[in-house]
Amino acid sequence: MQSEKVMIKRKSNNIIKFWHSYRQSLYGLIGFAILLIFIIVALFAPIISPYNPHAMKGEVLLSPSLSHLMGTDHLGRDVFSRIVYGTRVSLSVGFIAAGLSAIIGIFIGSFSGYYGGIVDEIVDKIVDTFLMIPAFFLILIIVAIFGNSIFYIMLVIGLTTWPQNARLMRAQALSLRERTFVMVARATGESNIRILFTHIIPNGIYPVLANTALQMGGAILTEAALSFLGLGDPNFVSWGKMIYQARPYMTFAWWAVVFPGIFIVLAVVSFSFIGDGLQYTFNPKLNVKQKKVSA
Amino acid sequence: MSGFVRFITRRVISIIPMVLLIVLINFFIIHLAPGNPAQIISGLEQPSQEVIKALEHRYGLDKPLVVQLGIYFKNALKGDLGYSYIYSEPVITLIKERIGATLLLTLTSAVLAFISGTLLAAWSSRYKKGILDSILSILSYVLYAMPSFWLALILILIFSSNLRWFPTAGMFNVRLSLHGFSRFGDILYHLFLPVLTLTLIQIPVYFRVTRSSIFQVSRDEYILTMTAAGLERKKIFNKYVLKNAILPSVTIFGLTLGYAITGSALVEIVFAWPGMGRLMLDAVFKRDYNLLLGIYFVLAVCICIAILLTDVFYAILDPRIRYK
Amino acid sequence: MSFMRLKNVDISYKLENTSVRAVRSFSCDIERGDIVGIVGESGSGKSTLALGIMRLLPPNASLSAETMLFDGRNILSFNQDELRKIRWKEISVVFQKAMNALSPVHKIFTQMYDVIIAHSPDTSKGKAYKMLTELFSKVNLPSKVLNMYPHELSGGMMQRVMITMSLIHNPKMIIFDEVTTALDVITQGQLLDEINRLVREFGLTAIIITHDIGVVNEVCNKVAVMYAGELLEFGKVKDVIFSPMHPYTKALVKSHPDLRIGNELIKGIPGSLPDLTDPPGGCIFYPRCDVRLDLCKSVKPEVSVLGDRIVKCHRIQR
């Protein structure tokens, strides 16, 4: 009981310390603020959106006005309300796809780096190949062949983008396994699995976390591109799909194309900012270097 | 120069497993996809029994999986990627017709992005931590986050619909049958907006990599030597800092090209550019899996070749690599 | 008038929240033709001082001094353009890390040629090639090295290339910063002989920075002993090394296998450098000194000038 308390205290201490250094990065803070707003919008979409996103009641192709902040589309649906609901799809794709990618990457990377040997070499080669060939085409093919429910899209993005994380995690595992505390753990007879989960992964996870933030943005872009090609989930409103549907009327209703795109950019930028903020926080060496340059 | 040859040989050899891996992925997709592999390869909705028999024989689909894989490998490497049912032509023929247009778009924009990203980085590094540097830095985040198809639409809205400076679609004007120099000019004219789109979305990568590399190189020992020796600042920067600082962006050129081809496919669709993007979209909607997998294979091989060429170029720039 | 006069030179590096005071109140005079050794352990500020003299300090460093005269001119007040003109033409330097001292992606000749035309823009490539070949032969380098890249050379060869480079414009003074440290003993010896010869042949004034008091004994006529950013003793080699006055110099001499007198045991000096972000108020050597007085802890010793010798120790002032 006693020791558990101490551990919890230490953990929360770490979080506070982490927050203190994260705060130093301006971009990171801005990104976090934007993301918070997006999360609130996604959670309270029914309250925030002035109209039903599927209701085709308004007049078609109305330009932005006070009653329709971002105008209406070719079916008379309120663009702003649709954007608000679209936040849900984009954020879930970002979190779930990149989260899955992180989990797979962490496992494969840490196992491969920690155990080494021939398996490690093969994994490294596969990771190399995946990193070279753009995942988008593979995702496209799989979604085209196996179906395009949103769940599927998230799954496929996660399953094709883990190699970056695996590479980062592998590098960490490779260096951590030579560190004294891991050697000690091994010498005292801790099992390999235990060492992996209590030492290697917790200590080496940081670069993966920073990369995951970037990948959340990437997943949002991928989903938007799929939707733009008409491969999005037909049951949900998404920003990419809005652009896809508005494109034929673009020359006389620019708003239906422009606004959803702005929100894609905002969301992806916020994740990039967070990713860079995290990198800044996790890599104090980088910090000092950059400070020195500025001096 | 033998070190150079050895280096290239090693790189070529290291590409081979990658190509094999891609073939492997394709093979698995064909076998996991709903439907019968012979039907997929035939490219027909309902192939007759004879066709199926013939295909099963040709691709060894009646043999064990491992043998099939071997045959699939052999065929793929020979360029036999099966038939496309929507066009009823061999996949490889269709791709050959269109790959030129795609490569024109992709390579032009990649080279332009490399050059402008590097120059912008060099320019902004002179004003580090100033207003200009911050603006460029934020701009690079925004461009990086921009979906290529959306940027393409915006550029069409501005430059074609409103200003009427550039055409919205196609690679040349089909109504005028131009020849020689004026045809070349016409293609350039049509090329402008798609290339601008793709260049803009690729610039951030090169800009950021070169910018941080310039910071790093500026602190290297040899820059101190050159300063101590009384060389002019400008000369040190243009000759010594830049050549050393572009090395990292040369390395990522090949990798970025993969990303550029993705962008190209989407941008081609927006601009009705007669390349592989359109072909791919058709394949997706008409469920022409064979064509889809063929495109994936060819693009992957193109990227491998591009990465190889990048490595050669890198080895020319950096003598150290040749002797390793 | 001395050839180079340094008075109360202070150099500090600014870090995030603190600053490292790497060199403090450094004063000494160097005459024309002097070969001055600067000895001191790692981190004592030797390279910093050299960079300060060349006015080549990184942007996070700040330099202040009462006087910094070089050949009758005040280099403290020089602007970038004036500095550019005297650098290499009148004063050049061979840096500590020779392996990284040239650009890895340019041939040696390209870089040497750029250094030549930086100050004599009309030199043709042919003439430069001939001149460099000649200089190379003085340091036993074949002329084919000119067409090679830095990574193709060994440490010793690179060091020789850098020495040649420092001689290109026939400067009045050269600073050699730990030229031999990273090399094997045999190459060290050869290189020292070459430097010894060149310095005399070119009639140079030189500063030779080293950890090794033996090197000083072999090559220099004067020596400055630095410790934690301060000059503790300065004078003729034969005085300082053979009758050291400062306890630190004594310990340094004693710890050198070739210089110790009789059969005394070789001893390291226990303890380590003080924290330079906040140097102690008294004698800088106080914590490690074996003959310290109570006074030394709180009062900084004045510099005692005894003829052409400088010592900074309370025991001497008495």
Ligand SMILES: Nc1ncnc2c1ncn2[C@@H]1O[C@H](COP(=O)(O)OP(=O)(O)OP(=O)(O)O)[C@@H](O)[C@H]1O
């Ligand atoms: N660029 C820098 N920024 C901050 N501190 C520095 C910098 N360069 C040197 N220092 C600090 O200044 C002090 C003196 O360093 P310097 O390199 O001059 O020592 P040195 O006598 O040349 O040592 P060595 O024998 O190892 O070369 C050290 O404490 C070092 O950490």
Ligand SMILES: [Mg+2]
């Ligand atoms: Mg030094």
